[in-house]
Each structure stands twice: as structure tokens, then as C-alpha cells.
Amino acid sequence: MGLFDAIDVAGSGLAAERLRMDVTAGNLANAQTTKGANGQPYRRREVVLQEAQPGGFGAALASAGAAQAAGGVQVSGIVEDTAPPRLVYDPGNPDANAQGYVAMPNVNPVTEMVDLISASRSYEADVTAMQSAKTLFSKTLELLK
Amino acid sequence: MEEPRRRARNEPDSMTLFDSTQLSLEAAMRGATLRQTLLTDNLANVNTPGYQRKDVDFHAALRAAEASGSSPETLSFQPTTASDRAVRADGSGVDPDQESAALAENSLDYEALVQVAETRNAILQTAMGVR
Numbered sequence: 001m002g003l004f005d006a007i008d009v010a011g012s013g014l015a016a017e018r019l020r021m022d023v024t025a026g027n028l029a030n031a032q033t034t035k036g037a038n039g040q041p042y043r044r045r046e047v048v049l050q051e052a053q054p055g056g057f058g059a060a061l062a063s064a065g066a067a068q069a070a071g072g073v074q075v076s077g078i079v080e081d082t083a084p085p086r087l088v089y090d091p092g093n094p095d096a097n098a099q100g101y102v103a104m105p106n107v108n109p110v111t112e113m114v115d116l117i118s119a120s121r122s123y124e125a126d127v128t129a130m131q132s133a134k135t136l137f138s139k140t141l142e143l144l145k
Numbered sequence: 146m147e148e149p150r151r152r153a154r155n156e157p158d159s160m161t162l163f164d165s166t167q168l169s170l171e172a173a174m175r176g177a178t179l180r181q182t183l184l185t186d187n188l189a190n191v192n193t194p195g196y197q198r199k200d201v202d203f204h205a206a207l208r209a210a211e212a213s214g215s216s217p218e219t220l221s222f223q224p225t226t227a228s229d230r231a232v233r234a235d236g237s238g239v240d241p242d243q244e245s246a247a248l249a250e251n252s253l254d255y256e257a258l259v260q261v262a263e264t265r266n267a268i269l270q271t272a273m274g275v276r
Binding site for chain 2 (some may be wrong): 003005006009010012013016017020048049050051070071072073118119121122125126128129130132133135136139140142143
């Protein structure tokens with residue numbers, strides 16, 4: 001146990017929020033992709049987060065006596081949105097079906113922007129928490145002077 | 146022959162280097178460190194569906210230990226997890242504003258403890274003629 005735990009935990013938050021930003025950016029970039037790798041229109045992806053259990057040497061020490069420490073956050077997976085694709089009437093499009101409709105990705109740019117802001121703000125909160133832990137640690141080191 | 150004088154750990158005595166004030170100070174710093182980690186964990190899990198916030202009331206634990214006369218040296222703090230607290234539609238029980246405020250409060254708490262420890266060191270060093 002120590003202040004390094006707080007820094008590790010904040011680091012896990014930074015990694016998770018950054019992945020959310022990456023996936024959101026991927027959704028926005030593919031908002032018009034009518035043919036993905038599987039030949040189907042692109043489907044919106046979403047990051048699923050879950051609480052991480054503390055692992056490794058620190059956790060073994062903690063379970064040996066001291067209180068259970070915090071483990072931070074981890075990504076349990078990236079799932080595809082099951083919402084149906086948006087149908088747009090565009091008979092000239094090479095991907096149009098017999099009725100002239102094109103299946104567009106189920107990406108809503110507004111939703112993506114909101115997700116992006118949420119991830120960005122959470123990232124900032126984690127950075128602040130990490131800076132706070134760092135400041136406290138250097139204050140403690142000053143005791144040795 | 147005179148019997149060697151035995152002294153209890155929590156007996157106030159200015160001659161002991163590790164008196165009860167120093168031990169309480171150390172325990173409080175341990176508690177504040179744990180709280181810092183838990184509050185950071187809450188912030189890291191702000192977007193985790195169903196997450197329940199964790200906290201530790203180390204002030205209360207320390208007060209209880211001092212009231213019962215047990216040594217703060219062996220005191221271990223138990224984090225508590227909130228139950229059924231949801232502040233968001235996805236079931237996350239973390240309010241980032243509250244957590245940030247608690248984090249700022251805990252940082253100041255910790256800095257105050259370090260300041261006291263520093264002052265106590267300075268007093269001892271002055272007494273020893275180091276400064």
C-alpha cells in the first residue's frame with residue numbers, strides 16, 4: 001500500500017478513457033462506411049468498462065493482513081451496437097439494394113460527440129487525481145530533508 | 146537493586162521518540178493515503194456501470210482506537226463500499242464533482258499531517274542541536 005497505488009489507479013483510468021476516445025474517433029471516422037471488413041455496413045462500437053480487482057504482489061500482501069486495496073478500472077471488451085443500420089434512399093449508390101436503399105452505419109455523430117466530451121472530462125479528472133497523489137508523495141519525501 | 150522502569154506505549158512522555166502523538170500521526174497518514182487511493186479509484190471508475198463508490202473514515206477509526214486506549218500503531222483501516230447508490234442512469238454511483246471535492250479535502254488533510262510531522266522533526270533536531 002502506498003501513494004503509488006493511487007498513481008497506478010489513476011493510470012488505469014487514463015488508459016480506459018483514452019481507449020474510449022480512440023473507439024469514439026473510429027466510430028466518427030466510419031460514420032459513412034457502407035462496407036466493413038465483413039461486407040456489412042459498419043456498426044458503432046462501444047467500450048465496456050468494469051472495476052479491476054487488485055492483482056500481483058501488492059494484492060497478495062494486502063490479502064495477508066492489511067485492508068483490500070483499490071484496483072482501478074479495466075476494459076472488459078469492445079462490443080458492437082446492435083441497433084439496425086439506417087436506411088437511406090440512394091439508388092445510384094453501388095451498395096444500394098434492389099429497392100434503392102443503402103444501409104448506412106448506425107452511428108449518430110451527436111452521440112459520439114457527447115461520448116467524446118465525457119471521455120475527455122473523465123480523463124482530466126484522472127490527471128488531476130494523479131497530480132494530487134504526486135504532490136502528496138513529494139511532500140512526504142520532503143520529510144527526509 | 147532498582148527495578149527498570151517500564152512505560153506503556155500510550156503514556157504521554159516528552160522523552161520518548163515514538164510517543165502516542167507520533168504513532169497517531171503515522172496512522173492518520175496511512176489512513177489518508179488509503180483514502181487518496183480509494184477516491185482515485187472512484188474517479189477512475191466514473192464510467193463503470195454499476196460501480197459503487199468506496200471510502201474510508203479513518204478519522205472515526207482513529208478516534209475509536211484512541212478512546213478505547215488501543216495503540217494506533219496496529220490499527221488497520223477498513224474501506225467501506227456504498228450500497229445501492231446510483232447517481233447516473235447507467236447505475237454508476239460516482240459523482241465526479243463530489244469525488245474531486247473529497248480528493249481536494251483529503252490532499253489538504255494529508256498536507257497538514259505532513260506539516261505537523263515536519264514540525265515535530267524540527268523540534269527534535271533543535272533539541273539534538275542538529276540545527
